[in-house]
Structure formats: structure tokens, C-alpha cells
Amino acid sequence: MRIVPSSLRSRLLALIVVAVLPPILLMAFTALEQRRRAERDAGEEALRLARLIAAHEQQRLEGARLLLEGLVDLPEVRARDAAACRVRFANIAASHEALVVIAAADTSGRVFAASGTQTPAQVHDAPWFRRALEGDGLATGGTARAGPPRPMDLVAALPVRDARGHAIGVVFAAIGLDWLRDVGRDLSLPPSASVLLNDSHGLVLARYPDPGKWIGRHLPGERVLEMRRHGSGWMRFTSLDGSDRIGGFAPLGDPADEPLYVGVGLARGEVLGRAQRLFLEGLVFLLMLGGVTLWVAWRGARRVVLRRVDALVAATRRVTTGDLAARTNLPYGRGELSELSRAFDAMTETLERRREENDQLHRTLMALSLADELTGLYNRRGFLMLARQQIDVADRSGTPISLIFADVDQLKWINDTFGHAEGDAALRDAARILKQTFRRSDVIARLGGDEFVVLAVESSPDTGERLTARLSRRLAAERSAWGRRYTLSLSLGRVRYAPHRHPSIEALLAEGDALMYTQKRDAHQA
Secondary structure (H helix, E strand, O other), rough: HOOOHHHHHHHHHHHHHHHHHHHHHHHHHHHHHHHHHHHHHHHHHHHHHHHHHHHHHHHHHHHHHHHHHHHHHHHHHOOOOHHHHHHHHHHHHHOOOOOOEEEEEOOOOOOEEOOOOOOOEEOOHHHHHHHHHHHHEEEEEEEEEEOOOOOOOEEEEEEEEEOOOOOEEEEEEOOOOOOOHHHHHOOOOOOOOOEEOOOOOOOOEEEEEHHOOOOOOOOOHHHHHHHHHHHOOOEEEEOOOOOEEEEEEEEEEEOOOOOEEEEEEEEHHHHHHHHHHHHHHHHHHHHHHHHHHHHHHHHHOOOOHHOOOOOOOOHHHHOOOOOOOOOOOOOOOOHHHHHHHHHHHHHHHHHHHHHHHHHHHHHHHHHHHHHHOOOOEEEEHHHHHHHHHHHHHHHHHHOEEEEEEEEEEHHHHHHHHHHHHHHHHHHHHHHHHHHOOOOOEEEEEEEEEOEEEEEEEEEOHHHOOOHHHHHHHHHHHHHHHOOOOOOOEEEOOOOOOOOOOOHHHHHHHHHHHHHHHHHHHHHHOO
């Protein structure tokens, strides 16, 4: 009696722990889902902002492209008249506040005319310059201004071509990136948010805020590959300053070329802070509730509970061994344990019924998986399974067995001449004749296409010959009885199973197939 209460309390303790644990796991799963949802929502919002900023700046690039398309046709640009070009470029730049400089360079990359003094003297090593010379569309990229300070500008470039289409130079316009600071401020981004512009190689051209710490640095290679692979999207990444962030990115420029990328980043800790706080509050509440429940259960154990719990435990142990016929055999009352007993018995009844249904379904599915849908015979899988069993029995008992391989002659001609429906009818007729000819103990199957096979146990030495002769007579009787426009005939190959010559059912099938094709060839030659 001293052991019983202790055992009961320990069981109740385990039950309460098990009862409290699922809500905790559910809350943890819910919190994880909330974190994922918050992360996904933040990523999609960052992607939306990145696309919005990219679309806004795309208008600037379109304006620059239209301006450059007008410049490439100017006579002074084609003649590389430096003085005239500088005057023209300066006048145009003065009327466009967004343009830092307008310039032109020859094919070697030497800048021979510019609207200001902030343009480098050589641009031959700039990726956008090489793409502009080699292509026909607008090439974009970043370049540093000459002289301190050296902020990065967004460059749009077009090739200048002569009458024969050969590149003779490049005109380009540098667009200031101060707009990035204004966009970041106008969008009312969170304090931890950042807006970044980089080229397809990961070179940072501009950033808001703290541009001075970022301009000219390169993003990690895997982050750049992600941008190139997807074009636009959002991802979780570690920033250059080591912070964990969620960011969206969108291309700026021609996606088929080497576009720039606009990125909007959010601090992951800030995004997930509220979800984390809710999870901790709920976890504390569940732990407190579990403690109170444990104390009440510990103090409230009684012998009536012990008896019912023991019955439930005993029934549960029987179920765990696979005995779904187990029942508590307790009287049903109005108490909680009575309800539990009733629920347990109903559960075991349902499980027992489900197991019977599953067994029946398994048998049905097994039968369907072994049958050929068209003819109702066994398919290849069913034949191989049953044939291996027959061969095992034959090996143990020494009973001779024969394999008859049959092929419907000219099935392709029947399909081509009368249609596949008639070809299917011919296959069904062949299957019917085989079932009428051979015994129920013989394994008859359609291996596929026009190939049939029969594995027959021989009751006498001439059983195989008698069966093939019976098949030939039935085929002849069928041909004389029906009025179809073609003759149904079968080419046969019969081989007796010999363990030393047929190490597997596949070897037996191969020999029967070869004999059948020999007969088919001889009949065709005749």
C-alpha cells in the first residue's frame, strides 16, 4: 500500500507532463511559424520597396538613355571635336540637375570631352565601358569621381558608331546617387533599415545611411550569386558589418545584360522581436499552469483513481503489443476517468476497425498492382512474384514445369489497319483463349505489348505438348467461328525448366522468348 500511492503519483506526474508538453510544443511550433511568417512578410515588404525604388530610378535611366541617343548622332561627337563637345555637354548638364557629368571617350577609353572636371581621364577598365563598346543597348555601372572626395556615380553609356556600324567611341552620363538618401528618408523606413545600390559584381555604389563606410566595398560572393540567379527576391544574409538582416533586391537596368541591383535591408532582430516576446510570455504562462496542475494532481491521488488508472494502463499495454481488442472493462459513469475509459474503448474499436479496413485495402491494392488492366491477367510483376514461388516449390519437390511464351502475330498491322481499339480487342481475345486453354493452377500473364506467358506444372511428360496442341485447336476453332477481318494467331515458344540451365526466372523467360521468335521467323519465311 505504501508503493501504490507513490506509483500513482509518478504515473500522474508523467501524464501531466505529457499533457503539458504538447501545448508547449504547439506553442513553440506556432512561434516558429510566426517567426517564419514575420520573416517572410518583412522580406516581401523589403522586396516591394526595392522594386519601388528600382522603378523610380529606372525612369532616370530612361531619361539618360534618351539623352544619350540624341548625343551619339551629334556631328561634333562623331568627329571627336573636344572643344565643341565640352560646350555642348556643359550646356546640357547645366539643364539637368541629376546629371553629374556628360562625357565622351574614344575606343581606347580616353575621355576626350566632358562637361566638368570630375570625370576620370581614362575609363578603359570600367566594365560598363567594355559592354557599351561590344553591345548596342544601354550599358550601366558605377564609377568614382576624379579627385577627393570620391563618391560613386551611376553611369549610363551608349556606343557611337560610324556609317558601317563600327564603334568609334562611347558617350556616357554620370547620375548622382544623392537620390538614394532622399528616397530612404521619404519612404519613412525603420531606423535599422538600409537602402543599397550595387553592380552585378557586388561593388557597392551607394548606401543609405552611412555611405562613407560602404562605398567601394564588395558584397559577399554568395549574395551576389543569389541576386544574379533570381534577379529579384528576398533573402536572409549577414551584412558587411556582421549584423543579421533580411533584405529584398530588384534589378535596375536591362536584366539580360549586367544590371545593377537595388537592395532594401531590415534588421532581423527587430523584425522578429515581437514574435519572440509573445513566445516567451506564452511559455512562462504554460510552465506556471503546468506547475499548478502537477501540485493539484499530486495532492489529489486516491485509490479510486488508482484502480481506474491501472485498468487503463493494462489496456494500454495490450494495445502497445498490437492487441487492438483490448478494453478497459470499466463501468462508464460521469467522471473524467469514466469519460477517458469510454474514449479509450471507442479509440481501440476504431483502431481495430481501421486496421481491418487497411488490411482489406492492402489486399485490394496488392491485387490491382499484380493485374493487367486490359486483359485481367497477371502483369509482369504478378507473374514474376508467382513464378518465383512456383519455381521454389518445383525445386523442393522435383515437379517439372514448363514455360510457354506466346506472341500475338501482326498486332502492329492490326492496330495500323483497323485501329488500336481492334488491337486491344485482339489482345483480350488472346487472353480469353489462354484462360480457356490452360488450367486454373497455371500462371497466365501478359508481360506487355503483344507478349503473353504461361507457367504450367507438368502432370505427365507430355503435358506441355498437350497444352500447346490444345491451344492451337482452340485458336483454329475461334478463327472459324468469328467473322473478323483478320486472323488471330500466336507464335509460341515452349521450354522446360532446368535448374542448372535457368538460374533465374529471367533466364527462363529469355529462352522461351528466343524460341518464340524462332518460330515467328520460320513462319514468316514460310
